Amino acid sequence: MTDVSHPHAEETQLAEPHLGAVLASAGLDAEYVRAEGNMLYQRAEDGGEIPVLDYAGGYGSLLLGHHHPKLVAYAKELLDAGVPVHSQFSLHPEAARLALTLSRIVRRESGYEEPYFAIFANTGAEANEAALKHAEMDRVMRLGALLATIDDGITKAREAVRDGSATIPAEVFERVGLEPRDSGVAALNELTHHLVTRNATQAGRPPVLLTPEGSFHGKLVGTVQLTHNEGYRNPFKALAAQARFVPLDRPGMLRKMADEERATLFGLEVADGLVRLTEHDAPLICAFILEPIQGEGGIREVSREFVQEVHEVCAEAGAPVIVDEIQSGMGRTGDFLAGTRLGLRGDYYTLAKSLGGGLAKISVLLVRGSRYQGQFELIHSSTFAKDGFSNRIALKVLELLEADDGAAYRKAAELGDRLLAMLGSVRDDYPDVVKDVRGRGLFLGLEFHDQSGAPAAPAAPVAEAARSGLFGYLVAGHLLRGHRLRTFPTASAPNTLRFEPSVLLTDDEIKWLETALRDTCDIIQGGYRRPLELPGA
DSSP states (O other), X not given: OOOTTSOOGGGTTOSSHHHHXXXXXXXXXXXXXXXXXXXEEEEOTTSOEEEEXXXXXXXXXXXXXXXXXXXXXXXXXXXXXXXXXXXXXXOOHHHHHHHHHHHHHHHHHHOOOSOEEEEEESSHHHHXXXXXXXXXXXXXXXXXXXXXXXXXXXXXXXXXXXXXXOBOOHHHHHHTTOOOOOSSHXXXXXXXXHHHHHHHHHHTSOOEEEEETTOOOOSSTTGGGGOOOHHHHGGGXXXXXXXEEEOTTOTTHHHHHHHHTOOEEEEEEEETTEEEEEEEEOOOEEEEEEOSEETTTTSEEOOHHHHHXXXXXXXXXXXXXXXXXXXXXXXXXXXXXXXXXXXOOOSEEEEOGGGGTTTOOOEEEEEEGGGOOTTHHHHOOOTTTTOHHHHHHHHHHHHXXXXXXXXXXXXHXXXXXXXXXXXXXXXXXXXXXXXXEEEETTEEEEEEXXXXXXXXXXXXXXXXXXHTTOHHHHHHHHHHHHHOEEOOEETTEEEEEEEOOOTTOOHHHHHHHHHHHHHHHHHHHTTTSSOOSOTTO
């Protein structure tokens, strides 16, 4: 019998071996054995523990830190009490309480009076996938209702022409590209056949998804199409509806794209004894989805002007606005939702990461009441969604965040200001090394200048890594090996390091990061005569 707890040496690399090799090449192949607060503890060669300051924060999942004591104690209570984890297709009062609490908070932040209905999932990508599916289901239902109304009008016009109570003016034929005819039955049949055929073609066009350049919304079949980075998207382009990516710095471009995707359906109506042509915009734009602060795109905040254009264009097109707050939400930026200060109001919201408090895997799609399609609940489900343990942990997380009139949000904003000021001082002292510092609250990024032109000796490996989009990973490896500090670059902007610590951050930990960054900048500014701390360096 195979002992599954102790794999043979040749079997240890069967779990994503290519990724393991990439981690090793950058000096990021660390094993962590314990976690607490902002600290991870790395296994040392002698079996001991090496403290590592964690600024990656579970890619934004640890606003309350590793193993928050109140969450851990509550989790133990739940497990000791035998709270059912799996009781699918039954009532879940704790899920109802969680949905009600989330709806109340989001209504407060968005200003909408309608409730938000909740569909639970496990990961952020799944929540976004559910949002796309719900939006498409809603679009198809609206399109179906419109087509039924048009068909009803055409039927009534046919009856009126046939019984002689209405005639067809020549201009009706001309407007749809047909030669003017008499208003007899043959002409009527030709006209209605033309309209029905044309409408079917227009209504059958694939849905359009709109999202800003730089977006990242997950790596599932649907959500990866909304990820701007072609390296993630291109291998799977044939599998799902394609997105159009809107530039963030070109006012009016969103409206231009929306106009390019318009589809007009023609119908007929009878008025004063005449058959008139009616025009209807087909709902082809499925949704507009955006992050208020782009995470994997380099910690870039969208502008208020862009938000206003999104609202206006989507209202005209009848398309929902999906706000992806998976990484930026849950209080990380100083408000429960990062979009609050931008005036961003979502028809849909997606939340995940810190919703689970670092212990539970849970995400949620929230849909504004007037947009919600209850039938969606019967055709979309997940075995591990809405489980009793995760729901209760998420409720406890919200309780901690909302306590003392949102003290945790104020703490995130205060710590973020101090951290941002420190990063700004590093940028100011090393302007030839650091290109930009940006973000809000505890969701910050530091961008290095391009290093692909670094001197051939001794920096050839650095320049090569920069040309391959791996420079940020080399810096992350140096920070880990040389300073016991953990962070990573953003996925689609690899020269930008992310900093997403918890609200437990201390002044000493901010100083720790400053020391590490200044050392790194000294090495870069000095032409790498002193090498980065990397494997084999």
